Amino acid sequence: MSSSRLETEHLYKVFGRRPGDAVTRLEQGADRDELRDDGSTAAVIDASFTVAPGEIFVVMGLSGSGKSTLLRMLNGLLEPTAGHVRFDGDDLTALGDRELRALRAHRISMVFQHFALFPHRSVRENAAYGLSVQGVPRAERERRADEALALCGLAGWENAWPDELSGGMRQRVGLARALATDADLLLMDESFSALDPLIRRDMQDQLLELQKTLKKTIVFITHDLNEAMRLGDRIAVMRDGRIVQTGTAEDILVRPADDYVASFTQDVDRSRVLTAAAVMDPETHGDEADCDCPTATPDTPFTELCALSARLSHPVAVLTEDGELAGVVRRQRLVGLLGDRQGAAEPCDSPRVPDRAALTGGKLTARA
Structure with missing residues (x-):
């Protein structure tokens, strides 16, 4: 299945009087x-970004930040005041209404967000609705609808009615459609926010499992910042x-780019997001030592690093697949990211990590 690149360039949306003058101001x-x-x-101001083919690009912000307008x-439901998509x-x-x-x-x-299913249509008919708009013959659209429903875990529910489904199942029908x-390109507007946490x-x-196969843009x-962190290949705040x-x-x-982003992220569970590659400090050498100690890889999760x-009495060494020393993770860094900013600011008095030869000579992985 194909996927395509999306770009916005200096995009503005202003509601009210003289919107063009407002953009100039x-x-x-x-x-x-x-x-x-x-x-x-001014709902959207000077938004520029690129979404790569096959990428999940998450736009997040509080209510009123402009994300839904963006x-x-x-997809042309709103015409920009200025800029290009x-x-x-x-x-x-530059496209007309028909295009x-x-x-x-x-x-x-x-x-x-709220499923937008037709209550008088079956699950199959709801999933096939976009295909009927395209003019796809009935047999073909039912086959493709059934395939999409199966991908979303709804095989066997094709003939059910929307009011027979749970909220999560109705959202799956919306995704299958x-x-x-x-x-x-899939545009998902707060698609899961109406659902219970589990x-x-x-x-x-x-969605993540489907994306491994479909690789949609x-x-x-x-x-929800935790949702953004979990889903997004990249995130725009x-x-x-x-x-x-x-x-x-x-x-x-x-x-974080500024104090606003830093305050926005302070309550995020970092252990679910960060890896050794994100928190390590570059290190090019270590003290000579005969050490048979465990090491990490760049992909080692935060919890394992802790x-x-x-x-260990020294920083955790991070080794590449070839056994090269990529960096070290110091305890103060981990403490700081867990929220103890005072501890993170203290000077590091841990011994230097043992040298590369000593580490690779008795190499163990963090998962061992």
């Missing part, structure tokens, strides 16, 4: 509050209409 340095005093609301400009090289902002409808019918699918059209996590697992909107940081989960946790550090 924003470009000159005006802020949201100044525009609001004049009767305009999403609706990606390009999908697989085509400028969506946009064809794009949404064939190449871009949307998964909504998007997958059945074989669209290149069902929500199950849907996250389902996905833009996922959420206000929005505040007051602007994207304030874009990066991997590790980038945002370890290198366990290793507690057993």
